[in-house]
Amino acid sequence: MQIISVDEERCALCGACIAVCPSRLLKEADGSIKIIDPAQCILCGHCKAVCPEDAFQFPGLEDAEFAPVPKKATLPSPEGLMALFRSRRSTRIFQKQPVEREKIERIMEAGRFAPTGGNRQPLRYTVITTPSAIEIVRGMTVDTLVGQADRIKKAVEKKRESGEALTVGYKLQEIYAGIWREMAKLNSKGVDVLFFHAPALIVCHGNPARTGPLDVDSGLSGMQMALMAEVLGLGTCFCGFLVMAAEANPELKKTMQIPKDHKVILSFMLGYPDVTYLRLVSRKPARVQWL
Ligand SMILES: Cc1cc2nc3c(=O)[nH]c(=O)nc-3n(C[C@H](O)[C@H](O)[C@H](O)COP(=O)(O)O)c2cc1C
Structure with a gap:
């Protein structure tokens, strides 16, 4: 099991990690940050991402991936992002x-x-x-789909014979069968x-x-x-x-x-x-x- 650890030498006890941990696993006790139940840690990285002293270690994870967050200027603008969403076809x-x-x-x-x-x-x-x-x-x-189409045809015919109204699911399947x-x-x-x-x-x-x-x-x-x-x-x-x-x-x-x-x-x-x-x-x- 991967267990995170805190470098006490680096930690300045600012408490930022305690506030962001989604599993509420961190607390300050006896002048250091304690991990209450490491087995519950989901390794989301929030504690490391927020720590000004970079005091957290994530064994088994690439250090290079914990690079500084890009400056706002390099992020797409709302207009740029919307243009991307809308122009994707x-x-x-x-x-x-x-x-x-x-x-x-x-x-x-x-x-x-x-x-x-x-x-x-x-x-x-x-x-x-x-x-x-x-x-x-x-x-x-x-x-496989043609095989499904045959099964759908039979199921739809049975429904129709019984006089039951076709549900949206059946109608959709009937359209798919034709396609x-x-x-x-x-x-x-x-x-x-x-x-x-x-x-x-x-x-x-x-x-x-x-x-x-x-x-x-x-x-x-x-x-x-x-x-x-x-x-x-x-x-x-x-x-x-x-x-x-x-x-x-x-x-x-x-x-x-x-x-x-x-x-x-x-x-x-x-x-x-x-x-x-x-x-x-x-x-x-x-x-x-x-x-
Ligand atoms: C869950 C899902 C399944 C889809 N399956 C197919 C598919 O099997 N064949 C196909 O031609 N398009 C498929 N599409 C594409 C949709 O038809 C398409 O996203 C929709 O018509 C809107 O067009 P747009 O993606 O250009 O905006 C699928 C889309 C989604 C989200």
Whole structure:
């Protein structure tokens, strides 16, 4: 177990660490900072991040990562950040050009620094860039989805025969079933409307039985990765269909070398866009209840 420690020589007993510890594990006693229950520490780093004397040690963590916080001037402006949020589009037309590994690594770094519940950092990532591997995953995904479409058709027919109203879930599945059948037809002609011929796939997964729920963590990480991709000149498109297929077909997970007890939560295509958007798009106004 990693245990943080306080260098008493350095510590000036300012108490800043006590105030920021989310687990309330620090207290001042007998002229030093004591860690009440080290086993409860989530290694979030707040104590070290706030300490003017840099008195905290985190064994096993890279010192280089505890660099000084960047000056405000180097951070994006609210306008710059909003422009990034609004100009990101799902890319569905990609250039053939592969994505440099160095850029993918920067994208993974962006995901790594997203917040996670309890600082558990439960996510694992699979990066697929080998064209033949993408093709195999695409074929298996399409086949799985078509299998799902057949099951959906039967379930919907049964519901209709019984005179029961179709729930939103069923209606949505019926729409998907149609999309998947068309996708399979196009796929057999070499037209990829699943991954849109993207040269890279990122799949995010984890073991909820071991770490607790992962869905929100994945979403946050995914969005940070997508925004990093955008500023690197790359395009992304989240792919819920791959997630659905991976959850329905253990063989697909195996092919992606994802452990069978892992849940696939998020995936996206990545590549250089072969499309230029000239306008921002509109969204529904935020529905907000102010209290
Ligand atoms: C969870 C999630 C799953 C998605 N799955 C797919 C998908 O399987 N295929 C696809 O073409 N787009 C997929 N998308 C992209 C959405 O269609 C897209 O984000 C939405 O239409 C808004 O467009 P924008 O991303 O360009 O703003 C997905 C998006 C999200 C957030």
